[in-house]
Amino acid sequence: MDPGRGEWSLYGGFVEENESLDDAANRVLFQLTGLKDIYMKQVGAFGAIDRDPGERVISIAYCALINVNDYDESLLKEHQVEWVNLEDLPKLYSDHNDMVKKAITLLRRRISSEPLSFNLLPDLFTLTQLQHVYEAILSENIDKRNFRKRIKTIEYIEKTDQIDKVTSKRGAALYRFNKEAYMEDPIFKL
Amino acid sequence: MDPGRGEWSLYGGFVEENESLDDAANRVLFQLTGLKDIYMKQVGAFGAIDRDPGERVISIAYCALINVNDYDESLLKEHQVEWVNLEDLPKLYSDHNDMVKKAITLLRRRISSEPLSFNLLPDLFTLTQLQHVYEAILSENIDKRNFRKRIKTIEYIEKTDQIDKVTSKRGAALYRFNKEAYMEDPIFKL
């Protein structure tokens, strides 16, 4: 997100002749963050007549899931872009608040039918971190014991023998998402 | 859907300068069927580079729910358009099969969180008809007793004192969707 025209807005770009919509979205994301191969979904096309005061513009919004560790601070500065907490989301330019709203709805629906959360976590993560992702996306609290009980039934979330000593004094077991196992039997339940 | 270029394709049109995407979709639908105020949702934007062999075209697909009784046969003929059963859906032009697929996924997800089915039925309908709509969209069979049990718990599906003698010899009670009641308490469960 970058400040523009006195109001904040989502970051965007124009689709080139020689690229698909998805390619364009990936290019813009790369220019902004230096990241490639990021989970990204189309949110939708926004086409009200007067959504841009200048010329007629139709925008296709995309939503990307970016690992909290993976972003390039300097690129953000260079483009005058900032991360904002959703709770602190200001009034945005034009219909960009609608885009955000639709993206969140889309995420909430998908998180219980697709293993999205791993896109937002490091390769190795603790169960508490995973739970935090769910709580953030659903914006509701989850019971720790019930959550961990469910996780245990999921084959492709594997406990490693490594221990994270950073986030807690006692140390927490690190888990990983076994993508191959998921691909073999892509039944999602959570 | 209309035959074109030797292959079948979805019916479409171009967005005018003075209309929004939604307006354009409604206009095209009206030209084709004579219908207005139809439930319609954007399916998504399709923008592969070579999806049209001629010039670069980006299409925004829409999905409409049309009451089985409400369509104008002559308009369909005039535009050389035909209804096809989904099971008989042929290979379509370009990425149109993807559009259909995405539309169906969208419908399946929405039907259990929104009262869609009434858009496909007459004002007064029997429970069997309603069940058929669900079975068609989900393409699975539903137990009659369980279905009717669930319907009984929904306040805004009201039994009328009218009886339909057309679809069965014994006659079936006609129900209606009370939109006002739903709007007051739009909690959907089915």
Place this chain on the structure above:
DNA sequence: ACAAAAGTGTTCCCGTTACACCCATGA
């Protein structure tokens, strides 16, 4: 008479929820 669709309850099971305490460690 019979074919065709309408209508009607109960039981079982499984998944979801609620809930509280001890453990290991760094500061």
Place this chain on the structure above:
DNA sequence: TCATGGGTGTAACGGGAACACTTTTGT
């Protein structure tokens, strides 16, 4: 020693699924 987050089990409940027979009436 204490503050912090890690880790664990059980009981009650409720929603969903399975399941078969009688009724009415037009033909």
